[in-house]
Amino acid sequence: MDLKIKINSLEGFSEEDTHLLYKALRLQESILNSQEFKQRWLQAKPKHNKGFSQLQIYNQIMKGQSRFEEIVDYELDYFLRKYKLKRGTLASTAMSTGVIVINLLQFNYWKKLENGHVYLSSCLFHEALHSQHGFTHPWFPPSWKRRSVPYIGGNIVRELGEQVVRGRKLTSVKG
Numbered sequence: 370m371d372l373k374i375k376i377n378s379l380e381g382f383s384e385e386d387t388h389l390l391y392k393a394l395r396l397q398e399s400i401l402n403s404q405e406f407k408q409r410w411l412q413a414k415p416k417h418n419k420g421f422s423q424l425q426i427y428n429q430i431m432k433g434q435s436r437f438e439e440i441v442d443y444e445l446d447y448f449l450r451k452y453k454l455k456r457g458t459l460a461s462t463a464m465s466t467g468v469i470v471i472n473l474l475q476f477n478y479w480k481k482l483e484n485g486h487v488y489l490s491s492c493l494f495h496e497a498l499h500s501q502h503g504f505t506h507p508w509f510p511p512s513w514k515r516r517s518v519p520y521i522g523g524n525i526v527r528e529l530g531e532q533v534v535r536g537r538k539l540t541s542v543k544g
């Protein structure tokens with residue numbers, strides 16, 4: 370079963386905004402279902418992983434098992450809101466509801482870039498690892514923050530996304 374990305378709620382996005390959003394999420398879906406993502410994910414050694422192995426986390430993601438539902442539905446759920454946050458913040462997740470707020474300043478900047486969907490896709494996957502899977506970043510030691518599960522996931526999506534826009538074809542994990 371492939372993992373499907375599902376948008377459950379959208380607030381504050383114009384119709385034009387949704388074009389960038391859907392493009393980013395289509396890219397993310399193809400990356401998550403790729404052999405290349407699996408390989409990169411399993412090689413990573415994050416800090417602060419709640420005691421799970423990379424394989425366990427991978428299986429949770431790919432089965433769509435979130436902290437809000439026990440069922441295996443092969444869906445990665447998004448609850449999204451576009452709203453103004455302070456400059457420099459990309460996005461923020463409300464851990465109690467799982468709603469991800471994307472900074473409209475950042476979103477509008479990405480809209481102007483040729484490959485803005487790659488950065489949006491990376492940012493959203495980072496936030497999904499907070500929102501749906503409950504991973505956080507440690508603040509101490511400071512070097513661990515960027516080695517946490519959300520950063521590692523977001524970085525892999527960004528790097529593979531950059532390769533896809535340059536023409537790399539990904540191999541589906543299901544063959």
Ligand SMILES: [Zn+2]
Pocket residue numbers: 495499506519
């Ligand atoms: Zn984060």
